Structure formats: structure tokens, C-alpha cells
Amino acid sequence: MPDSLLYGAPPETLRLLLGHADFAAPWQILGHLDAHLACQRLPKLGHSIAEIVGHLHNNMLYNLDLIEGRAAPERPDWPPVKEQAWPTLAADFLEVLELLLDYAQRPELLERVVFPATATEPGWTVGYKLTVNVAKHNAYHFGQIVILRQLLGAWPGVPSADQL
Numbered sequence: 001m002p003d004s005l006l007y008g009a010p011p012e013t014l015r016l017l018l019g020h021a022d023f024a025a026p027w028q029i030l031g032h033l034d035a036h037l038a039c040q041r042l043p044k045l046g047h048s049i050a051e052i053v054g055h056l057h058n059n060m061l062y063n064l065d066l067i068e069g070r071a072a073p074e075r076p077d078w079p080p081v082k083e084q085a086w087p088t089l090a091a092d093f094l095e096v097l098e099l100l101l102d103y104a105q106r107p108e109l110l111e112r113v114v115f116p117a118t119a120t121e122p123g124w125t126v127g128y129k130l131t132v133n134v135a136k137h138n139a140y141h142f143g144q145i146v147i148l149r150q151l152l153g154a155w156p157g158v159p160s161a162d163q164l
Helices: 011-017 026-030 035-039 049-067 083-104 126-151
Strands: 113-115 123-125
Touching (some): 026 083, 049 083, 083 126
Antiparallel strands (some): 113 123
């Protein structure tokens, strides 16, 4: 097992997974969303859209640090986000996503090992980290964001829950 590596998706698949596909792209999912709605918590739901984006952003920054060979500083898993911070957070999130998308198009980088194999676990490449820890993670939470926007009446063509 020590010589095995997990590689992840090829560049074209990563491009689709990171937001250039036939479904809503990240900039569309976050676009035209004012700070008040982004930071609003609906009853009985755990997080606001802004908190989910903060969570995704910190996860991407962690993975970016690994890919670029830096020690990742401590970041909260679910950072609180105030209304005044929303525009900057949304822009920063999309900027980091674009950088990771650029990295996902470099086959030589995708093959680089970030976690070497051990006696019991396969090694992880940059491609595997981008596939599992960024693209898959983002897709899960983007679905949540779209549902929250629908419930808030802030998704094109969908009435809010109180209008149903």
C-alpha cells in the first residue's frame, strides 16, 4: 500500500466540478444576493448563506496553503459573517476559486503529492485534494445555498417560502 496514490479527476472534469458546467456556476449562485439576505438565518436551519460561503472559503484557503506548500494558519470552520463583510467575502471566495480552477488545469501540478503514502493509507495528490476536498465539498454546499436562496425568494423565478 505505501506506493499507492490517489489522483483525483482529470483537468477537464475538475473544470466542470469547480464551476464551469451546464448547471449554475458559483458566480451565478452567489450573484445578485444582497448582504441582508446572505446573512439571514432561517428558522431551524443551521447556517446562513454567508456562513456557508465563509466555511467554503476557509476550506479552499486551507487547500490552497497545502498546494502552495505553506503551513495553514488556524481558521474557524464556520466563521461568523456580518453584513458589511459579505461583499468582500463573496469576491474573495470567487477569486480563490478561480485560482484553484487555474491550478486544476495543470496536469503536472495535479500529480504532485501533498500527503505521501503511509504503511496503511495511500498518498494524496493535488488532484485528489482538489476533487474530494474542494470540488465535491463545494458542490454539496452550493446545493444548500441554492435551496436557501429559494426559501428566501432570492433565486430567479422562485417565490419565497412565505409566498407559497
